[in-house]
Each structure stands twice: as C-alpha cells, then as structure tokens.
Amino acid sequence: MKQVVVHPERCLGCMQCMAACAVAHSRSGQLYTALAERPLPRPRIHVGAGLYQEGFPNRCRHCDPAPCMLACLAGAIWREQETSTVFIDPDKCINCASCAMACPYGVIRFHQDPMAPPGKTVAVKCDNCDQRRARGLVPACVEVCKSGALTYEEMDEAMRRKTAAVARSVSAGAETSGIPAAIDLLMTVKKARLSL
C-alpha cells in the first residue's frame, strides 16, 4: 500500500502543499472559490522553519499505535485498517485538545471545517486524502510538490531507494548526495547565512 513519504532535506519551504491541502479539503475543490468559502478551508500539512530557515513539512504520521487515539476522551479517533489511516470523527470530537497534548509531532489543529457540523470547532488533521484517493488521485500535497520533498510510494520501495542512496554516498569517489544541485545550493546558502 502506498503512503506519503516526507523527505525534509528536499523541502524548499514554498508552502504549496499547504495551499493544495486546504483546497483539497474545501467544499468546492477549486482554489479561487475556496478562498470565498466559510469556514475558510485550512491546510492539514504544516510547513515550519527549521534551525537555519529550511522548510520542514510536518504532517500526521498515522502512528501505530497512535498516541492521539489512546488519549482521545470521546473515542472520536479511529484507524481504517485497510489504509492504516487515522481519522478523527468530527461528530464525536469534543474539542478538548487531549489529542494535541498527545501528538508528538504537533500536527493537530482546532477549527471549524467544511466536513464538520456547521459552527463546531473540532480537531482536524491529515486524512491521507481519502476522498481524492477514492477518485484515483494521489494526495494533494504530493501532487503539488515540485522538489520531491513529498512522494507517494510503497514504503518498502522508498526504504530501498534510501538505503541505496546511503550506500552510494559512502563508496569511494562518491560525490552526489542524491539531492538536485539547485536544492543543495539553496540549503548551503541558508546554512551559510546562519553562520554569518
């Protein structure tokens, strides 16, 4: 089963994944009209700035066992076994923030949502784009990512690729880190700026 894999070393911090995520979870599904919707659709992936201002795309890991699920007072958080996706049921959610206190990655937000009962503030997080996947589409954040920081692939495949890259990087005469030169340059500039 394919999953979203995050490669933070490639993130440029452009935040297009955030916009795409918000649109994917809007009523209309279109950026232009989504902007006029109330409640305003919000992203479920959060790009933060790291220590040298590099981007860090932070999204739900759908942990197993999931700390948020164990901490939920209302029994609103559940896992879909087939896709291993952790969902929050907006009808059952009581907005108590117990999940926020449990989530080690800080990816749960509290606001009104087009999919929740009108006027109700609920806990909202990544749902692995289950609506898009049902239509045969890849998750919105992956579709829009230009730098390869977000990919949608078999976890085994991703691990093999990563292992191979590490193996190459330690062999004699290795030069490439596997990261495109432009991204590498940008990261180097950011790091250099910090040390100045």
Place this chain on the structure above:
Amino acid sequence: MEHLIIGNGIAGVCAAEAIRRLDPSAGITMIGDEDTLPYSRPMISMVLEGVLGEERLPVRSAGFYQQMGIKPVLGKRAVAVDIEGRRVEVEGCPPIAFDRLLIASGADPRRLEVEGSGLENIFYMRTKKDVRRMLAALPRARKALVLGGGLVGFKAAYGLLRRGLQVSMLITSDYPLAMQVDREAGGMILEKLVSRGLDVRTAISVEAFNGRGTVSGARLSDGSRLECDLVVVGKGVRPALSFLPAGVEKDLGVMVDQHLETSIKGIFAAGDAAECVDLARQKRWVNAIWPEAAAQGRIAGMNMAGRKVTYPGSLSRNVMRIFDLDVMTIGMVNPDPEDRNVQVLRHHDPVRGTYRKFVLRDDVLSGAMLINNIQQGGLFLSLIQNRTRLPLDPQKLLEPGFNPGRLRP
C-alpha cells in the same frame, strides 16, 4: 489462561483489548461496579453542562464485550482477593478464579469530613450516576457552591454557570489550579473566571454545612456564611482499594514495577489505582489521569498476555479550555525554588495572549506549561517522556513559531 480484570474503566478496557490481540483464546472476565458500557468519565461534566446527552458517553460500542470475547460481571464490586487461592470474591456471585489479575479499580472521590456533609444536594462529580442526580436537583437550585479549584471543581463550576446558576467557588490555595499551574497563570485564569461571572474566593474553606435534610448554607473558615442549595465537592480522588489484601504492597496506590506488576507475581495494576514512577519528579506518584490509564492498561495487558514490555513511568498533565483561554500543563511546572539544578524559562506575551513556561532539570525538559497556542504541546510531552537532551538552545522553545523542524539534527 484466565485473565481477570477488576475495573471497567479505560485502563481495564485497554488491558482487555491488549490481551485479546496477543491471545485470541484467553479467557477474560471484567468486573465493574457500574452496570454500563465503558464510558468517558472526563466527559460527564459536558452532560451536566447540557451540551451532550448521556448516550454520547460510551467509548466502546454496544457489542464490545461479545466481540472481544469478554465475560462482563457488571454492577458488582470486588470485595476480596485471595492471593494463595488465586481467586476474587465478588459481592452477590461465586468467587472468580484467575491466573492473571489486573487491579484497575480506579479511584473514588476524597470525602469531605465536615459537619453536615451528609446533607442532600451535596455531590461528588465522579460517575454518570452523580451527574444524573445533579441534573435531577438542578430545577430547584439557584445558588451553587463548588469546593476545590482543581479540574473537577472547574468543570462543575463551568457546567453549573452555563445552566444559569449563580456559582461560588471556594479554593483552599490562593489561586485556582494550584496543582497544575503557577501563580502567574493562576492569576490569568482567575481573572477570566471572574470576568465571566463566577464568584471565586481564594484561601478559604468550608467548616460546616447546614440545612434541613437538604443543604441550604455553609459556614466558611473566615466565620462568614454563604447561602447555597447545591454543593459540588472536588477535592481530588483516592485509589479505590478496599478489597486489596495485605500481601500486595501499596503506598497511596498499588505499587507496580516497570511491567506494571505488583509485589505479587501475576497480579498487575493500572490506572488511577496504580502507583508508579513519575518521570518529571523522578519519584513514586499516582497520576490519576485518563491518558495514563489508557497507556498503563495497554502495557499491563500485554505483560499479562506474556509479552514482556516496559512502561517507563507516568507523567501528570492536563489540558483545559476555560472560556477562550486554553491551558496545557505537562509534568512538573512548580519546581522547588531551592533546587539549584533546575532552570526555569518563561515568556508572557500580552499581545498574543500567550504564556509559556518550561522547567529543565540537568538540561532535560521536565515540565511545560502553555497558555494559548497549545497545538504543538504534545511535542513537549514527548521531549519530557523520552528525557531527550535538547539539541538546541532551550530559549528557542519559547518562540511562538517553534515547530518540530527545529529539533532536527
């Protein structure tokens, strides 16, 4: 293998589920004194407030016991444990034998020992039934008195206020939530409560209640009198261990090791009844909170089923939304001011309305308190739980834009 679980709360439920996952054929029996599906105790205040019906409280579906192959013995209390004979005596039914026993009996409210505390309309808010009785008393109630500035007191006061009652809250310490927050945050919370019409009195307690059958007033420690027709006592809880035999080592709660096993092999304890090491304080402590009960139940269950897993220790924590103030506290937030190994960082931002405080001991985070902007609080919880040596200047934790990306090596 016959597993017996005393307690039908979240610790017992998580234990039963863990046992069943590892051992499809094990016998599992659960004893519970409430004749009901496992439900969310922390949510009963929402029933009092009137935003939820009682039907929303269960945390497992109606077919839970049957689907999990659990034999429920509900509406009955365990009265004694026979360690040698490996069986538990239960009121009103024959003794139940076990190979492995879990004590997940939870806690009962700390009783108030003052004159008149047996009068009608003096409530302890702990169970569904307590709230049902409170709801029945509501139509004739005007002035409520809430004792205790802890979480239960808060939730009760909030619910009663929303029901249109006049509410007075008496707090023994000089600011609310003294066990959870520091003086500065306590002040912010107090201000918020007073602005919303709650009458809060600090550094005061009740000396006696009066009334004819039903409570009608209270005499306070400063000699004054207060009229009230409904009282809620929120003075904390104590492990419910009346059935515990002398052979099992106990302090305030049942002492457990890192596998949540008691001093007697094959007998485990979890949840509000268990006492283990507190990760922030680094000493034995009972942290009677829902998420720890769930976590302990799960670990205890796995150990009972034969998978040797460890539980590092518990951590006090709470999150509450008080009107538009979000308050999260994790671990030790009021350290001993004499302790030289402790470093305290804090930042109050009146413009954003946020307050952040971190307590570090030997460069390891041991406490965090956040007011507003609490969404990433779990990150601090995991830093405390894992006793992570911070890879960055701790001052950076105070920045409003702090995110997990900053912890990358």
